[in-house]
Amino acid sequence: MIDLRDKNALVTGASSGIGAAIARRLSKEKCNLFLTGLGEEQLRETKETCEKEGVKVYYKECNFGEFASIDELVKEIKSIGFSIDLYVLNAGISQRDRGFDTDFSIDQRIMQVNYWSSVYLVKQFKDEILTKDNVSMSVTTSLAGLFGFPLRTSYCASKHALFGFFESLDLEYPNVHVTFLIPGRINTPISKSALMGNGDKYAKMDPGQAKGLDVDKAASRAVKAIKRQKHRKLIGKSELLMAYINRYMPWLYYIIANKISPT
Numbered sequence: 001m002i003d004l005r006d007k008n009a010l011v012t013g014a015s016s017g018i019g020a021a022i023a024r025r026l027s028k029e030k031c032n033l034f035l036t037g038l039g040e041e042q043l044r045e046t047k048e049t050c051e052k053e054g055v056k057v058y059y060k061e062c063n064f065g066e067f068a069s070i071d072e073l074v075k076e077i078k079s080i081g082f083s084i085d086l087y088v089l090n091a092g093i094s095q096r097d098r099g100f101d102t103d104f105s106i107d108q109r110i111m112q113v114n115y116w117s118s119v120y121l122v123k124q125f126k127d128e129i130l131t132k133d134n135v136s137m138s139v140t141t142s143l144a145g146l147f148g149f150p151l152r153t154s155y156c157a158s159k160h161a162l163f164g165f166f167e168s169l170d171l172e173y174p175n176v177h178v179t180f181l182i183p184g185r186i187n188t189p190i191s192k193s194a195l196m197g198n199g200d201k202y203a204k205m206d207p208g209q210a211k212g213l214d215v216d217k218a219a220s221r222a223v224k225a226i227k228r229q230k231h232r233k234l235i236g237k238s239e240l241l242m243a244y245i246n247r248y249m250p251w252l253y254y255i256i257a258n259k260i261s262p263t
């Protein structure tokens with residue numbers, strides 16, 4: 001079990017949903033925070049809530065769709081001497097269109113925000129990571145990172161890719177520990193910002209999403225898993241059964257995945 005008191009955590013996607021809830025939960029553990037995301041106002045709100053726990057909280061808006069924006073973020077983190085003990089790599093964008101209805105530029109954008117940005121970000125801190133005794137990384141993937149799912153071709157691909165890169169990193173460096181958070185359906189506005197094939201926002205709250213696990217409960221389970229240095233943590237409700245069905249009864253997975261509502 002690791003003690004997060006007085007540790008420093010960088011939380012990406014902290015302006016909404018799971019990231020904001022993890023930040024609030026980490027502040028209760030007395031962990032100092034650097035929050036980043038797209039929405040400046042929401043970041044400031046999360047910062048103010050977390051500061052009530054008496055921890056230091058910094059924030060900076062950053063667009064993970066652009067490496068130059070990530071460079072600015074890294075410059076700021078380094079300039080204030082915020083030495084990161086825990087990377088919460090959580091920012092992500094979803095998809096709501098079939099593969100051949102999705103423009104290739106949108107496939108690339110989803111991979112950029114969900115996968116390349118996290119790889120690029122941690123590489124900017126490689127010298128610091130290599131000299132620290134212990135570094136934790138929490139990587140928010142998805143049930144859709146374990147198998148395919150309709151209307152999510154590139155989303156699924158980006159989440160599978162996170163597993164490949166960060167699991168290998170964990171094996172390569174004894175001082176780096178990676179916890180994969182694997183949410184099923186969590187009640188957040190993720191479907192509203194999901195991209196359709198032409199790049200427009202889907203802009204609807206999926207009924208399945210709205211019935212998902214409460215976001216604070218999800219964050220509490222996530223932080224418990226990070227503290228216990230679990231390798232993988234499934235977070236959600238009965239939909240998590242799909243992970244076991246896919247693994248042990250793949251024939252049944254194909255039947256269910258073809259019938260289940262993807263929204």
Ligand SMILES: NC(=O)c1ccc[n+]([C@@H]2O[C@H](COP(=O)([O-])OP(=O)(O)OC[C@H]3O[C@@H](n4cnc5c(N)ncnc54)[C@H](OP(=O)(O)O)[C@@H]3O)[C@@H](O)[C@H]2O)c1
Nearest residue numbers: 013015016017018038039063064091092142185186188190
């Ligand atoms: N909710 C679920 O059921 C579910 C299930 C499986 C996996 N997940 C994963 O959980 C993570 C968090 O999702 P969520 O449900 O909390 O959704 P959310 O409420 O929409 O939060 C997504 C976060 O990512 C940020 N983000 C999106 N595009 C970005 C960009 N270009 N640059 C920087 N930040 C960007 C968002 O910033 P703004 O809000 O400021 O735009 C927001 O802070 C994602 O990786 C998602 O794939 C969620």
